[in-house]
Amino acid sequence: MADAVQLVQSYPQMPLTVDCVIFGFEENKLKVLLIRSDLEVYKGKWSLLGDIVKSTEELDDAAYRVLRERTGMTDVYLKQVQTFSKLNRHPGGRVVTVAYCSLLNIRHHELQITDNELHWQSVRSLKDMAFDHKEIIDACYNWLQKSIQEHPLGFNLLPEKFSLRELQNLYEAILNVELDRRNFRKKFFSMDFLIDTGELEEDVKHRPGKLYQFNFDKYEKSKRKWIGIDF
Amino acid sequence: MADAVQLVQSYPQMPLTVDCVIFGFEENKLKVLLIRSDLEVYKGKWSLLGDIVKSTEELDDAAYRVLRERTGMTDVYLKQVQTFSKLNRHPGGRVVTVAYCSLLNIRHHELQITDNELHWQSVRSLKDMAFDHKEIIDACYNWLQKSIQEHPLGFNLLPEKFSLRELQNLYEAILNVELDRRNFRKKFFSMDFLIDTGELEEDVKHRPGKLYQFNFDKYEKSKRKWIGIDF
Protein backbone atom coordinates (compact mmCIF):
# COMPACT_ATOMS: atom_id res chain seq x y z
CA MET A 1 0.00 0.00 0.00
CA ALA A 2 2.80 2.37 0.89
CA ASP A 3 4.24 1.99 -2.60
CA ALA A 4 0.94 2.99 -4.13
CA VAL A 5 0.69 6.09 -2.00
CA GLN A 6 4.22 7.08 -2.88
CA LEU A 7 3.51 6.49 -6.54
CA VAL A 8 0.45 8.67 -6.55
CA GLN A 9 2.26 11.39 -4.70
CA SER A 10 4.78 11.51 -7.51
CA TYR A 11 2.06 12.22 -10.07
CA PRO A 12 1.66 15.68 -11.52
CA GLN A 13 -1.43 17.42 -10.19
CA MET A 14 -3.78 19.91 -11.73
CA PRO A 15 -6.98 21.74 -10.91
CA LEU A 16 -10.21 20.11 -11.92
CA THR A 17 -13.57 21.82 -12.29
CA VAL A 18 -17.09 20.93 -13.28
CA ASP A 19 -19.21 23.06 -15.60
CA CYS A 20 -22.96 22.58 -15.78
CA VAL A 21 -24.88 23.17 -18.97
CA ILE A 22 -28.31 23.68 -17.47
CA PHE A 23 -31.05 23.56 -20.06
CA GLY A 24 -34.53 24.90 -19.62
CA PHE A 25 -37.52 25.39 -21.92
CA GLU A 26 -39.50 28.61 -22.01
CA GLU A 27 -41.42 30.53 -24.66
CA ASN A 28 -40.94 27.55 -26.95
CA LYS A 29 -37.21 28.03 -26.89
CA LEU A 30 -34.46 25.89 -25.49
CA LYS A 31 -32.52 28.01 -23.03
CA VAL A 32 -29.37 27.62 -21.03
CA LEU A 33 -28.59 29.11 -17.63
CA LEU A 34 -25.62 31.47 -17.67
CA ILE A 35 -23.85 33.87 -15.36
CA ARG A 36 -21.57 36.82 -15.96
CA SER A 37 -17.96 35.77 -15.89
CA ASP A 38 -16.16 36.98 -12.81
CA LEU A 39 -12.83 37.22 -14.60
CA GLU A 40 -11.55 40.57 -15.74
CA VAL A 41 -10.42 39.23 -19.13
CA TYR A 42 -13.94 38.02 -19.84
CA LYS A 43 -15.66 41.12 -18.53
CA GLY A 44 -19.22 41.27 -19.81
CA LYS A 45 -19.17 37.77 -21.27
CA TRP A 46 -21.43 34.97 -20.24
CA SER A 47 -20.15 31.78 -18.75
CA LEU A 48 -21.47 28.46 -17.51
CA LEU A 49 -22.13 27.67 -13.88
CA GLY A 50 -19.17 25.80 -12.58
CA ASP A 51 -16.91 25.30 -9.66
CA ILE A 52 -13.78 23.56 -8.59
CA VAL A 53 -13.84 19.92 -7.64
CA LYS A 54 -12.74 19.53 -4.05
CA SER A 55 -9.93 17.19 -3.11
CA THR A 56 -12.27 14.67 -1.60
CA GLU A 57 -15.31 15.22 -3.76
CA GLU A 58 -16.57 13.03 -6.57
CA LEU A 59 -17.41 14.63 -9.88
CA ASP A 60 -21.13 13.91 -9.76
CA ASP A 61 -21.28 15.35 -6.28
CA ALA A 62 -19.49 18.49 -7.36
CA ALA A 63 -21.94 18.95 -10.22
CA TYR A 64 -24.94 18.42 -7.95
CA ARG A 65 -23.43 20.91 -5.54
CA VAL A 66 -23.19 23.52 -8.27
CA LEU A 67 -26.82 22.94 -9.15
CA ARG A 68 -27.92 23.11 -5.56
CA GLU A 69 -25.94 26.24 -4.79
CA ARG A 70 -27.11 28.03 -7.92
CA THR A 71 -30.69 26.99 -8.35
CA GLY A 72 -31.62 25.63 -4.95
CA MET A 73 -32.69 22.43 -6.62
CA THR A 74 -31.59 18.96 -5.71
CA ASP A 75 -33.86 16.71 -7.72
CA VAL A 76 -32.62 17.56 -11.17
CA TYR A 77 -31.55 15.43 -14.10
CA LEU A 78 -27.78 15.47 -14.42
CA LYS A 79 -25.41 13.62 -16.68
CA GLN A 80 -21.69 13.73 -17.30
CA VAL A 81 -21.04 14.47 -20.94
CA GLN A 82 -17.41 15.20 -21.74
CA THR A 83 -14.11 16.33 -20.27
CA PHE A 84 -12.27 19.29 -21.76
CA SER A 85 -8.56 19.80 -21.37
CA LYS A 86 -7.21 22.32 -23.86
CA LEU A 87 -4.11 23.86 -22.36
CA ASN A 88 -5.19 27.43 -22.90
CA ARG A 89 -8.87 27.02 -22.11
CA HIS A 90 -8.50 28.96 -18.87
CA PRO A 91 -6.55 32.24 -18.86
CA GLY A 92 -5.32 31.58 -15.33
CA GLY A 93 -3.46 28.41 -16.26
CA ARG A 94 -4.08 24.76 -16.77
CA VAL A 95 -7.57 23.74 -15.68
CA VAL A 96 -9.33 20.58 -16.81
CA THR A 97 -13.11 20.67 -16.68
CA VAL A 98 -15.76 18.00 -16.75
CA ALA A 99 -18.95 19.11 -18.48
CA TYR A 100 -22.30 18.04 -17.11
CA CYS A 101 -25.63 18.47 -18.78
CA SER A 102 -28.66 19.21 -16.68
CA LEU A 103 -32.34 19.48 -17.55
CA LEU A 104 -34.86 21.32 -15.45
CA ASN A 105 -38.21 22.99 -15.61
CA ILE A 106 -37.77 26.73 -15.46
CA ARG A 107 -41.13 27.29 -13.80
CA HIS A 108 -40.31 25.02 -10.91
CA HIS A 109 -37.10 26.80 -10.25
CA GLU A 110 -37.43 30.43 -11.09
CA LEU A 111 -38.23 31.59 -7.60
CA GLN A 112 -35.13 30.07 -6.17
CA ILE A 113 -32.80 32.05 -8.34
CA THR A 114 -31.85 35.20 -6.51
CA ASP A 115 -28.53 36.14 -8.00
CA ASN A 116 -29.62 38.58 -10.65
CA GLU A 117 -26.60 38.00 -12.77
CA LEU A 118 -28.10 34.60 -13.52
CA HIS A 119 -29.80 34.58 -16.84
CA TRP A 120 -31.68 32.15 -19.08
CA GLN A 121 -30.44 32.59 -22.61
CA SER A 122 -31.75 31.09 -25.81
CA VAL A 123 -29.38 28.44 -27.12
CA ARG A 124 -29.89 29.74 -30.64
CA SER A 125 -28.57 33.19 -29.79
CA LEU A 126 -25.35 32.20 -28.08
CA LYS A 127 -22.10 33.74 -29.09
CA ASP A 128 -18.85 34.99 -27.75
CA MET A 129 -18.72 33.25 -24.42
CA ALA A 130 -16.04 33.10 -21.76
CA PHE A 131 -13.50 30.26 -21.78
CA ASP A 132 -14.36 27.40 -24.14
CA HIS A 133 -17.91 27.46 -22.88
CA LYS A 134 -19.45 27.78 -26.32
CA GLU A 135 -17.73 24.57 -27.30
CA ILE A 136 -18.94 22.89 -24.14
CA ILE A 137 -22.51 23.98 -24.75
CA ASP A 138 -22.32 22.75 -28.33
CA ALA A 139 -21.19 19.35 -27.11
CA CYS A 140 -24.02 19.18 -24.60
CA TYR A 141 -26.55 20.38 -27.11
CA ASN A 142 -25.49 17.71 -29.56
CA TRP A 143 -25.73 15.18 -26.79
CA LEU A 144 -29.21 16.42 -25.94
CA GLN A 145 -30.44 16.29 -29.52
CA LYS A 146 -29.34 12.71 -29.77
CA SER A 147 -30.48 11.57 -26.36
CA ILE A 148 -33.93 13.10 -26.50
CA GLN A 149 -34.71 10.87 -29.44
CA GLU A 150 -33.67 7.73 -27.61
CA HIS A 151 -34.73 8.44 -24.06
CA PRO A 152 -37.59 10.27 -22.40
CA LEU A 153 -35.45 13.16 -21.20
CA GLY A 154 -37.57 15.95 -22.52
CA PHE A 155 -40.11 15.54 -19.78
CA ASN A 156 -37.57 16.95 -17.33
CA LEU A 157 -37.92 20.26 -19.15
CA LEU A 158 -41.72 20.35 -18.99
CA PRO A 159 -44.12 20.75 -16.11
CA GLU A 160 -45.33 17.53 -14.59
CA LYS A 161 -48.53 17.90 -16.56
CA PHE A 162 -48.22 19.03 -20.13
CA SER A 163 -50.18 19.13 -23.34
CA LEU A 164 -49.11 17.32 -26.46
CA ARG A 165 -48.62 20.66 -28.14
CA GLU A 166 -46.06 21.62 -25.50
CA LEU A 167 -44.31 18.31 -25.95
CA GLN A 168 -44.19 18.77 -29.69
CA ASN A 169 -42.95 22.33 -29.36
CA LEU A 170 -40.17 21.02 -27.16
CA TYR A 171 -39.06 18.45 -29.69
CA GLU A 172 -39.28 20.92 -32.53
CA ALA A 173 -37.24 23.49 -30.65
CA ILE A 174 -34.52 21.08 -29.60
CA LEU A 175 -34.24 19.22 -32.88
CA ASN A 176 -34.80 22.33 -34.94
CA VAL A 177 -37.32 20.67 -37.23
CA GLU A 178 -41.04 20.80 -37.92
CA LEU A 179 -43.03 17.69 -37.16
CA ASP A 180 -46.43 16.61 -38.36
CA ARG A 181 -48.88 16.99 -35.51
CA ARG A 182 -50.95 13.90 -36.23
CA ASN A 183 -47.95 11.66 -36.66
CA PHE A 184 -46.36 13.07 -33.54
CA ARG A 185 -49.47 12.23 -31.54
CA LYS A 186 -49.73 8.79 -33.02
CA LYS A 187 -46.10 8.16 -32.16
CA PHE A 188 -46.47 9.07 -28.52
CA PHE A 189 -49.83 7.41 -28.03
CA SER A 190 -48.56 4.21 -29.61
CA MET A 191 -45.65 4.15 -27.14
CA ASP A 192 -48.33 4.16 -24.49
CA PHE A 193 -46.34 5.97 -21.82
CA LEU A 194 -48.62 8.98 -21.49
CA ILE A 195 -51.18 9.11 -18.73
CA ASP A 196 -54.27 11.17 -19.46
CA THR A 197 -54.76 13.20 -16.29
CA GLY A 198 -58.31 14.09 -17.20
CA GLU A 199 -57.36 17.73 -16.79
CA LEU A 200 -57.36 20.41 -19.43
CA GLU A 201 -55.18 23.39 -20.18
CA GLU A 202 -56.35 26.62 -18.61
CA ASP A 203 -55.93 30.28 -19.46
CA VAL A 204 -55.60 29.45 -23.08
CA LYS A 205 -57.57 31.43 -25.63
CA HIS A 206 -58.66 28.55 -27.78
CA ARG A 207 -59.88 25.03 -27.25
CA PRO A 208 -57.87 23.67 -24.31
CA GLY A 209 -55.77 20.57 -24.82
CA LYS A 210 -55.67 17.58 -22.54
CA LEU A 211 -52.90 17.38 -19.98
CA TYR A 212 -50.73 14.28 -19.72
CA GLN A 213 -48.08 12.88 -17.43
CA PHE A 214 -45.24 10.65 -18.47
CA ASN A 215 -45.43 7.17 -17.02
CA PHE A 216 -41.83 6.73 -15.90
CA ASP A 217 -42.60 3.51 -14.04
CA LYS A 218 -44.02 1.82 -17.07
CA TYR A 219 -41.15 3.07 -19.19
CA GLU A 220 -38.54 1.69 -16.81
CA LYS A 221 -40.19 -1.68 -16.78
CA SER A 222 -40.50 -2.00 -20.51
CA LYS A 223 -37.05 -0.80 -21.49
CA ARG A 224 -35.94 -2.95 -24.32
CA LYS A 225 -32.57 -3.54 -25.84
CA TRP A 226 -32.53 -2.43 -29.42
CA ILE A 227 -30.55 -4.10 -32.16
CA GLY A 228 -30.66 -2.22 -35.40
CA ILE A 229 -27.62 -1.38 -37.50
CA ASP A 230 -28.18 1.97 -39.14
CA PHE A 231 -25.62 4.45 -40.29
CA MET B 1 -4.91 38.32 -16.18
CA ALA B 2 -2.98 38.30 -12.91
CA ASP B 3 -6.23 37.79 -11.01
CA ALA B 4 -7.03 34.74 -13.09
CA VAL B 5 -3.64 33.20 -12.47
CA GLN B 6 -3.94 33.81 -8.78
CA LEU B 7 -7.41 32.33 -8.77
CA VAL B 8 -6.32 29.15 -10.48
CA GLN B 9 -3.36 28.81 -8.16
CA SER B 10 -5.79 28.75 -5.27
CA TYR B 11 -7.63 25.75 -6.70
CA PRO B 12 -7.17 22.32 -5.19
CA GLN B 13 -5.16 20.06 -7.43
CA MET B 14 -5.24 16.36 -8.05
CA PRO B 15 -3.60 13.74 -10.23
CA LEU B 16 -5.25 12.92 -13.51
CA THR B 17 -4.70 9.83 -15.60
CA VAL B 18 -5.98 8.32 -18.82
CA ASP B 19 -6.92 4.68 -19.18
CA CYS B 20 -7.30 3.11 -22.60
CA VAL B 21 -9.75 0.34 -23.27
CA ILE B 22 -8.19 -1.09 -26.40
CA PHE B 23 -10.49 -3.46 -28.21
CA GLY B 24 -9.42 -5.99 -30.80
CA PHE B 25 -11.16 -8.83 -32.63
CA GLU B 26 -9.62 -12.28 -32.95
CA GLU B 27 -10.97 -15.83 -33.16
CA ASN B 28 -14.44 -14.33 -33.47
CA LYS B 29 -14.15 -12.84 -30.03
CA LEU B 30 -14.02 -9.27 -28.89
CA LYS B 31 -10.83 -8.84 -26.87
CA VAL B 32 -9.31 -6.13 -24.77
CA LEU B 33 -5.63 -5.39 -24.27
CA LEU B 34 -4.51 -5.73 -20.66
CA ILE B 35 -1.33 -5.66 -18.62
CA ARG B 36 -0.40 -7.01 -15.23
CA SER B 37 -0.89 -4.40 -12.56
CA ASP B 38 2.36 -3.09 -11.21
CA LEU B 39 0.90 -2.41 -7.78
CA GLU B 40 1.57 -4.82 -4.95
CA VAL B 41 -2.05 -4.71 -3.73
CA TYR B 42 -3.24 -5.84 -7.15
CA LYS B 43 -0.55 -8.45 -7.63
CA GLY B 44 -1.56 -10.86 -10.35
CA LYS B 45 -4.55 -8.86 -11.46
CA TRP B 46 -5.04 -7.41 -14.89
CA SER B 47 -5.33 -3.72 -15.51
CA LEU B 48 -5.89 -1.34 -18.38
CA LEU B 49 -3.13 0.50 -20.15
CA GLY B 50 -2.95 3.94 -18.69
CA ASP B 51 -0.66 6.69 -17.63
CA ILE B 52 -0.61 10.01 -15.92
CA VAL B 53 -1.60 13.13 -17.77
CA LYS B 54 1.34 15.52 -17.83
CA SER B 55 0.96 19.07 -16.63
CA THR B 56 1.04 20.47 -20.12
CA GLU B 57 -0.55 17.63 -22.00
CA GLU B 58 -4.06 17.45 -23.36
CA LEU B 59 -6.14 14.39 -22.61
CA ASP B 60 -6.37 13.16 -26.19
CA ASP B 61 -2.62 13.51 -26.53
CA ALA B 62 -2.04 11.54 -23.37
CA ALA B 63 -4.28 8.77 -24.63
CA TYR B 64 -2.55 8.67 -28.00
CA ARG B 65 0.77 8.59 -26.20
CA VAL B 66 -0.31 5.55 -24.21
CA LEU B 67 -1.34 3.81 -27.39
CA ARG B 68 1.88 4.70 -29.14
CA GLU B 69 4.08 3.64 -26.26
CA ARG B 70 2.25 0.36 -25.74
CA THR B 71 1.41 -0.80 -29.22
CA GLY B 72 3.69 1.23 -31.42
CA MET B 73 0.65 2.40 -33.35
CA THR B 74 -0.28 5.96 -34.10
CA ASP B 75 -3.12 5.67 -36.55
CA VAL B 76 -5.72 4.15 -34.29
CA TYR B 77 -9.32 5.00 -33.56
CA LEU B 78 -9.61 6.69 -30.19
CA LYS B 79 -12.51 8.26 -28.38
CA GLN B 80 -13.00 9.75 -24.95
CA VAL B 81 -15.82 7.93 -23.20
CA GLN B 82 -16.18 8.84 -19.54
CA THR B 83 -14.36 10.23 -16.53
CA PHE B 84 -14.19 8.27 -13.29
CA SER B 85 -13.63 9.89 -9.95
CA LYS B 86 -14.55 7.57 -7.08
CA LEU B 87 -12.51 8.61 -4.08
CA ASN B 88 -11.20 5.15 -3.37
CA ARG B 89 -10.70 3.99 -6.92
CA HIS B 90 -6.90 4.09 -6.54
CA PRO B 91 -5.32 2.59 -3.43
CA GLY B 92 -2.59 5.23 -3.46
CA GLY B 93 -4.98 8.12 -3.01
CA ARG B 94 -7.22 10.36 -5.00
CA VAL B 95 -6.74 9.88 -8.75
CA VAL B 96 -9.26 10.89 -11.37
CA THR B 97 -9.08 9.02 -14.65
CA VAL B 98 -10.46 9.69 -18.09
CA ALA B 99 -11.38 6.53 -19.98
CA TYR B 100 -10.70 6.29 -23.68
CA CYS B 101 -11.94 3.59 -25.99
CA SER B 102 -9.72 2.46 -28.82
CA LEU B 103 -10.33 0.07 -31.69
CA LEU B 104 -7.57 -1.64 -33.60
CA ASN B 105 -6.89 -4.61 -35.78
CA ILE B 106 -4.89 -7.17 -33.83
CA ARG B 107 -3.17 -8.53 -36.91
CA HIS B 108 -1.78 -5.16 -37.88
CA HIS B 109 -0.35 -4.63 -34.46
CA GLU B 110 0.69 -7.91 -32.99
CA LEU B 111 4.32 -7.70 -34.02
CA GLN B 112 4.81 -4.39 -32.33
CA ILE B 113 3.91 -5.66 -28.92
CA THR B 114 7.06 -6.75 -27.18
CA ASP B 115 6.21 -6.50 -23.51
CA ASN B 116 5.11 -10.03 -22.77
CA GLU B 117 2.96 -9.02 -19.87
CA LEU B 118 0.65 -7.51 -22.47
CA HIS B 119 -2.26 -9.75 -23.18
CA TRP B 120 -5.38 -9.83 -25.31
CA GLN B 121 -8.22 -11.08 -23.20
CA SER B 122 -11.72 -12.00 -24.22
CA VAL B 123 -14.20 -9.41 -22.98
CA ARG B 124 -16.60 -12.17 -22.03
CA SER B 125 -14.15 -13.74 -19.60
CA LEU B 126 -13.18 -10.66 -17.62
CA LYS B 127 -13.30 -10.69 -13.90
CA ASP B 128 -11.55 -9.43 -10.85
CA MET B 129 -9.52 -6.59 -12.26
CA ALA B 130 -7.32 -3.99 -10.63
CA PHE B 131 -8.75 -0.59 -9.64
CA ASP B 132 -12.23 0.11 -11.05
CA HIS B 133 -11.08 -1.15 -14.42
CA LYS B 134 -13.88 -3.64 -14.80
CA GLU B 135 -16.35 -0.81 -14.43
CA ILE B 136 -14.43 1.24 -16.98
CA ILE B 137 -14.39 -1.62 -19.47
CA ASP B 138 -18.11 -2.14 -18.97
CA ALA B 139 -18.75 1.51 -19.74
CA CYS B 140 -16.64 1.34 -22.88
CA TYR B 141 -18.19 -1.91 -23.97
CA ASN B 142 -21.67 -0.43 -23.60
CA TRP B 143 -20.51 2.56 -25.56
CA LEU B 144 -19.13 0.29 -28.27
CA GLN B 145 -22.30 -1.78 -28.53
CA LYS B 146 -24.32 1.37 -29.05
CA SER B 147 -21.90 3.13 -31.36
CA ILE B 148 -21.25 0.22 -33.65
CA GLN B 149 -24.92 0.24 -34.58
CA GLU B 150 -24.89 3.92 -35.46
CA HIS B 151 -21.46 4.42 -36.94
CA PRO B 152 -19.09 2.34 -39.04
CA LEU B 153 -16.61 1.74 -36.24
CA GLY B 154 -16.38 -2.00 -36.57
CA PHE B 155 -14.17 -1.74 -39.62
CA ASN B 156 -11.36 -0.50 -37.40
CA LEU B 157 -11.31 -3.95 -35.84
CA LEU B 158 -11.11 -5.82 -39.15
CA PRO B 159 -8.40 -6.06 -41.78
CA GLU B 160 -8.68 -3.56 -44.58
CA LYS B 161 -10.22 -6.26 -46.75
CA PHE B 162 -12.75 -8.51 -45.14
CA SER B 163 -15.49 -10.95 -46.02
CA LEU B 164 -19.09 -10.41 -45.10
CA ARG B 165 -18.89 -13.42 -42.84
CA GLU B 166 -16.12 -11.73 -40.83
CA LEU B 167 -18.15 -8.58 -40.61
CA GLN B 168 -21.18 -10.47 -39.41
CA ASN B 169 -19.12 -12.42 -36.88
CA LEU B 170 -17.86 -9.11 -35.55
CA TYR B 171 -21.35 -7.72 -35.07
CA GLU B 172 -22.59 -10.93 -33.53
CA ALA B 173 -19.68 -11.04 -31.10
CA ILE B 174 -19.97 -7.43 -30.01
CA LEU B 175 -23.75 -7.32 -29.76
CA ASN B 176 -23.97 -10.85 -28.44
CA VAL B 177 -26.78 -11.82 -30.78
CA GLU B 178 -27.31 -14.04 -33.79
CA LEU B 179 -28.18 -12.33 -37.03
CA ASP B 180 -29.78 -13.70 -40.18
CA ARG B 181 -27.11 -13.94 -42.85
CA ARG B 182 -29.31 -12.91 -45.77
CA ASN B 183 -30.78 -9.93 -43.99
CA PHE B 184 -27.35 -8.88 -42.79
CA ARG B 185 -26.04 -8.92 -46.35
CA LYS B 186 -29.04 -7.08 -47.68
CA LYS B 187 -28.59 -4.46 -44.99
CA PHE B 188 -24.97 -3.75 -45.81
CA PHE B 189 -25.37 -3.95 -49.56
CA SER B 190 -28.32 -1.58 -49.45
CA MET B 191 -26.22 0.96 -47.54
CA ASP B 192 -23.92 0.79 -50.52
CA PHE B 193 -20.70 1.55 -48.65
CA LEU B 194 -18.93 -1.70 -49.43
CA ILE B 195 -16.46 -1.87 -52.29
CA ASP B 196 -16.07 -5.25 -53.92
CA THR B 197 -12.31 -5.66 -54.26
CA GLY B 198 -12.66 -8.48 -56.76
CA GLU B 199 -10.49 -10.57 -54.48
CA LEU B 200 -11.45 -13.73 -52.66
CA GLU B 201 -10.59 -15.27 -49.35
CA GLU B 202 -7.60 -17.61 -49.40
CA ASP B 203 -6.50 -20.53 -47.30
CA VAL B 204 -10.04 -21.31 -46.43
CA LYS B 205 -11.27 -24.89 -46.68
CA HIS B 206 -14.59 -24.18 -48.30
CA ARG B 207 -15.97 -21.89 -50.94
CA PRO B 208 -14.09 -18.58 -50.51
CA GLY B 209 -16.04 -15.42 -49.91
CA LYS B 210 -15.55 -12.12 -51.66
CA LEU B 211 -13.44 -9.50 -49.94
CA TYR B 212 -14.76 -5.99 -49.45
CA GLN B 213 -13.47 -2.65 -48.28
CA PHE B 214 -15.49 -0.01 -46.51
CA ASN B 215 -15.95 3.17 -48.50
CA PHE B 216 -15.21 5.76 -45.82
CA ASP B 217 -15.17 8.62 -48.32
CA LYS B 218 -18.65 7.88 -49.54
CA TYR B 219 -19.89 7.43 -46.00
CA GLU B 220 -18.51 10.77 -44.89
CA LYS B 221 -20.14 12.54 -47.78
CA SER B 222 -23.53 11.01 -47.30
CA LYS B 223 -23.82 11.36 -43.54
CA ARG B 224 -27.35 12.30 -42.85
CA LYS B 225 -28.98 13.72 -39.80
CA TRP B 226 -31.55 11.35 -38.42
CA ILE B 227 -34.76 12.40 -36.78
CA GLY B 228 -36.65 9.53 -35.26
CA ILE B 229 -38.06 9.51 -31.77
CA ASP B 230 -37.85 6.01 -30.39
CA PHE B 231 -37.63 4.91 -26.82
Added chain:
DNA sequence: CCAAAAGTGTTGGGTATACACCCATGC
Protein backbone atom coordinates in the same frame (compact mmCIF):
# COMPACT_ATOMS: atom_id res chain seq x y z
C1' DC C 1 -19.32 -37.11 -53.64
C1' DC C 2 -19.33 -34.98 -49.31
C1' DA C 3 -18.80 -31.14 -46.12
C1' DA C 4 -18.96 -26.39 -45.40
C1' DA C 5 -19.99 -22.07 -46.17
C1' DA C 6 -21.24 -18.56 -50.07
C1' DG C 7 -24.68 -16.59 -52.40
C1' DT C 8 -29.48 -15.33 -53.57
C1' DG C 9 -35.58 -13.56 -53.37
C1' DT C 10 -39.97 -13.41 -51.79
C1' DT C 11 -43.58 -12.56 -48.73
C1' DG C 12 -46.16 -10.50 -44.78
C1' DG C 13 -46.49 -7.41 -41.13
C1' DG C 14 -45.48 -3.39 -39.06
C1' DT C 15 -44.08 1.35 -39.09
C1' DA C 16 -43.35 6.10 -40.98
C1' DT C 17 -45.18 9.58 -43.95
C1' DA C 18 -48.28 12.49 -46.20
C1' DC C 19 -52.37 14.60 -46.09
C1' DA C 20 -57.71 17.29 -44.75
C1' DC C 21 -61.56 17.82 -42.15
C1' DC C 22 -64.51 18.61 -38.06
C1' DC C 23 -64.64 20.18 -33.08
C1' DA C 24 -64.38 22.98 -28.83
C1' DT C 25 -63.33 27.19 -26.81
C1' DG C 26 -62.65 32.38 -26.16
C1' DC C 27 -63.68 36.58 -27.70
Added chain:
DNA sequence: GCATGGGTGTATACCCAACACTTTTGG
Protein backbone atom coordinates in the same frame (compact mmCIF):
# COMPACT_ATOMS: atom_id res chain seq x y z
C1' DG D 1 -69.52 33.77 -36.05
C1' DC D 2 -64.85 33.75 -36.43
C1' DA D 3 -60.20 32.74 -35.17
C1' DT D 4 -57.29 29.47 -33.03
C1' DG D 5 -55.54 25.44 -32.22
C1' DG D 6 -57.36 20.44 -30.57
C1' DG D 7 -58.45 16.17 -32.08
C1' DT D 8 -58.97 12.35 -35.48
C1' DG D 9 -58.24 8.40 -39.94
C1' DT D 10 -56.64 6.57 -44.15
C1' DA D 11 -53.75 5.20 -47.99
C1' DT D 12 -49.03 4.50 -49.47
C1' DA D 13 -44.37 3.47 -49.36
C1' DC D 14 -40.76 1.59 -47.02
C1' DC D 15 -38.33 -1.39 -44.05
C1' DC D 16 -37.60 -5.45 -41.31
C1' DA D 17 -38.04 -10.39 -40.15
C1' DA D 18 -38.69 -14.85 -41.43
C1' DC D 19 -37.53 -18.37 -44.21
C1' DA D 20 -34.82 -22.64 -48.06
C1' DC D 21 -32.45 -23.84 -51.84
C1' DT D 22 -28.57 -23.78 -55.16
C1' DT D 23 -23.57 -22.91 -55.97
C1' DT D 24 -18.74 -23.17 -55.30
C1' DT D 25 -14.72 -24.82 -53.34
C1' DG D 26 -11.48 -28.19 -50.82
C1' DG D 27 -10.57 -32.57 -49.56
